[in-house]
Amino acid sequence: MKINKGHILLAGAGVAAVIVAFSSCATLPKGAVAVDHFDKDRYLGTWYEIARFDFRFEKNLDHVTATYSLNDDKSIRVDNKGYDTVQKKWKESIGKAKFVGSDYEGRLKVSFFGPFYAGYNVIAIDKDYKYAMVAGNNLKYLWLLSREPTMPATYITRYLKQAKNLGYDVSKLVWTNQAR
Numbered sequence: 001m002k003i004n005k006g007h008i009l010l011a012g013a014g015v016a017a018v019i020v021a022f023s024s025c026a027t028l029p030k031g032a033v034a035v036d037h038f039d040k041d042r043y044l045g046t047w048y049e050i051a052r053f054d055f056r057f058e059k060n061l062d063h064v065t066a067t068y069s070l071n072d073d074k075s076i077r078v079d080n081k082g083y084d085t086v087q088k089k090w091k092e093s094i095g096k097a098k099f100v101g102s103d104y105e106g107r108l109k110v111s112f113f114g115p116f117y118a119g120y121n122v123i124a125i126d127k128d129y130k131y132a133m134v135a136g137n138n139l140k141y142l143w144l145l146s147r148e149p150t151m152p153a154t155y156i157t158r159y160l161k162q163a164k165n166l167g168y169d170v171s172k173l174v175w176t177n178q179a180r
């Protein structure tokens with residue numbers, strides 16, 4: 001039986017497309033719920049990172065900010081900046097976020113690397129859109145964000161309690177230095 005190389009390539013491309021599609025799905029950690037009645041326009045702008053779980057893309061970064069703005073295609077431009085305390089230089093990463101489902105739910109997926117998306121889920125936010133907690137796809141990713149370089153202790157306590165109840169090990173949070 002002769003095997004057609006074109007069919008093998010086509011099948012391989014199909015498998016690759018399925019893998020990319022599934023890797024592009026943004027999920028929530030078990031038990032977490034994204035903010036409902038989310039107001040995208042109020043969320044846009046600059047946020048200061050107060051705390052995070054450390055991972056390689058943010059290793060050794062302080063003075064971290066994330067600035068969100070609307071792209072022409074209605075996706076959200078993500079501009080992350082931080083100062084690398086080891087290399088003694090500023091780093092910047094530009095990405096794109098898209099809503100997963102409704103624009104009125106704080107469930108998004110974000111990509112900094114082409115077609116590969118990860119979960120970006122706003123799971124807590126105050127009524128004035130000044131303080132937020134964001135979860136990734138699983139319990140390995142968590143951020144506390146503020147419109148100011150600091151966050152009041154009442155919000156930190158509230159968000160840490162919520163994160164613990166979801167199963168996060170909050171003792172592993174890295175507290176971002178925002179002092180200038």
